[in-house]
Amino acid sequence: MAVEKKEEVKGGVPKAENKGQARTARALKKKGVATRRESQDKIRTDATHFNLDAQGRTAIKALQKYYNEQKSQSKSALFPEIDFSLHLMAVYKKAARVTPDKTSAYRKIELPFPLQSPATSTxxxxxxxxxxxxxxxxxxxxxxxxxxxxxxxxxxxxxxxxxxxxxxxxxxxxxxxxxxxxxxxxxxxxxxxxxxxxxxxxxxxxxxxxxxxxxxxxxxxxxxxxxxxxxxxxFRITLMPVFKLKNRVSIKIGHLGQPLDELVKNMNECIVQLRHYCPGGTANIQSLYLQPTTSTPSLPIHASLGNI
Structure with missing residues (x-):
C-alpha cells in the first residue's frame, strides 16, 4: 500500500493549510499528542500489520468470479450497483458505550473511486x-x-x-x-x-x-x-456508522462490476478510516469480511483471537 508523502516545516510538523493549523500541530507535538493526519499516516504505514491488501485482493477476485457466474446464469440482476454492491463488514470485540458525536451517528469517508457510475446514476x-x-x-x-x-x-x-x-x-x-x-x-x-x-x-x-x-x-x-x-x-462518499452499543458495522466500498484495482483501493481507504474511528482502535477489531448485498458468500480477510 502506498505511503502518503508529507511536506514538513521546521520542527518536523506536517505543513498545514494556515498558520492556525500549524500552531495547533506544533502544540500537539510538544505535548506528545498525534494529530489526526499523523495518526492516519501511521495507520497507512502500518497497514502491513494486517496484510489486508493481498487478502482483500484475493477475496474480491473470488467474489467477482461469483458475480460473473451469477450474471451469466440469471438476467434478473440487471443493476450490479444495487444487486451486487460490496461492503466491508467489521466486528468489534467490544461495542462503544456512547456515540462519539451527538450531532451525527455517521462518519463520512471519501473514497478514491466512486461507489456508482455518475453517467448512469440519477x-x-x-x-x-x-x-x-x-x-x-x-x-x-x-x-x-x-x-x-x-x-x-x-x-x-x-x-x-x-x-x-x-x-x-x-x-x-x-x-x-x-x-x-x-x-x-x-x-x-x-x-x-x-x-x-x-x-x-x-x-x-x-x-x-x-x-x-x-x-x-x-x-x-x-x-x-x-x-x-x-x-x-x-459519488465517492461512503458512510461509517458509529452508533453506541453496536459491535458490528457495514461500510459500502463499491460494487462487483467495478475494476478490481478500484475496489482494492476503496477497501484500503475504508480500513484506514475504520482503524481511526473504531472505538478502542485497531486492537478492538475482531474480524473483517467482504460481503455483497446478496449476503452470500461473505469472505473473511482478517481475524483476531486476542482480547482487548
Missing amino acids: VCLIVRDLHMKDKEYNDPDVDKQAREWQEKLLIEQNITSAQITKILTRRQLEREYHTFADKRSLASAYDLFLVDNTVMKAVHDICGKEFHKAKKYPIAVKTNRPLAPQISKA
Missing part, C-alpha cells in the same frame, strides 16, 4: 426556497421555484439535467411528499440525494426515516459554491 437535489413570501410560498404551482433553481444553476454554473436529474425545494418537498408512501416512493426514485446544507435539518425532519430505511443518506452541499466538484465528490 441525482435529486433538495434546495432552500428562493422566495418566502406568502404569495410564492403557497403558490399552486408547487415546482415553480424548482424551475427557477434549474435555470439559475444552468446560467451561473452550467449545471444540466445530465448532472442533476431532479430539483426539489424544501417547501415543495413538504407539500408533495407528506404521506409515508410518498416519502418511500421518493427515496427509491433516485440513486443519490444532495441537500442544501441550509435545509438539511428540515429535510431530515420531513423524510429522514424513509431515507434511512432505503439506505439513501443525503449528502450536504453548498449551493453558493461550485456544485460540479461537490457532485463528483458525493
Whole structure:
C-alpha cells in the first residue's frame, strides 16, 4: 500500500493549510499528542500489520468470479450497483458505550473511486426556497421555484439535467411528499440525494426515516459554491456508522462490476478510516469480511483471537 508523502516545516510538523493549523500541530507535538493526519499516516504505514491488501485482493477476485457466474446464469440482476454492491463488514470485540458525536451517528469517508457510475446514476437535489413570501410560498404551482433553481444553476454554473436529474425545494418537498408512501416512493426514485446544507435539518425532519430505511443518506452541499466538484465528490462518499452499543458495522466500498484495482483501493481507504474511528482502535477489531448485498458468500480477510 502506498505511503502518503508529507511536506514538513521546521520542527518536523506536517505543513498545514494556515498558520492556525500549524500552531495547533506544533502544540500537539510538544505535548506528545498525534494529530489526526499523523495518526492516519501511521495507520497507512502500518497497514502491513494486517496484510489486508493481498487478502482483500484475493477475496474480491473470488467474489467477482461469483458475480460473473451469477450474471451469466440469471438476467434478473440487471443493476450490479444495487444487486451486487460490496461492503466491508467489521466486528468489534467490544461495542462503544456512547456515540462519539451527538450531532451525527455517521462518519463520512471519501473514497478514491466512486461507489456508482455518475453517467448512469440519477441525482435529486433538495434546495432552500428562493422566495418566502406568502404569495410564492403557497403558490399552486408547487415546482415553480424548482424551475427557477434549474435555470439559475444552468446560467451561473452550467449545471444540466445530465448532472442533476431532479430539483426539489424544501417547501415543495413538504407539500408533495407528506404521506409515508410518498416519502418511500421518493427515496427509491433516485440513486443519490444532495441537500442544501441550509435545509438539511428540515429535510431530515420531513423524510429522514424513509431515507434511512432505503439506505439513501443525503449528502450536504453548498449551493453558493461550485456544485460540479461537490457532485463528483458525493459519488465517492461512503458512510461509517458509529452508533453506541453496536459491535458490528457495514461500510459500502463499491460494487462487483467495478475494476478490481478500484475496489482494492476503496477497501484500503475504508480500513484506514475504520482503524481511526473504531472505538478502542485497531486492537478492538475482531474480524473483517467482504460481503455483497446478496449476503452470500461473505469472505473473511482478517481475524483476531486476542482480547482487548
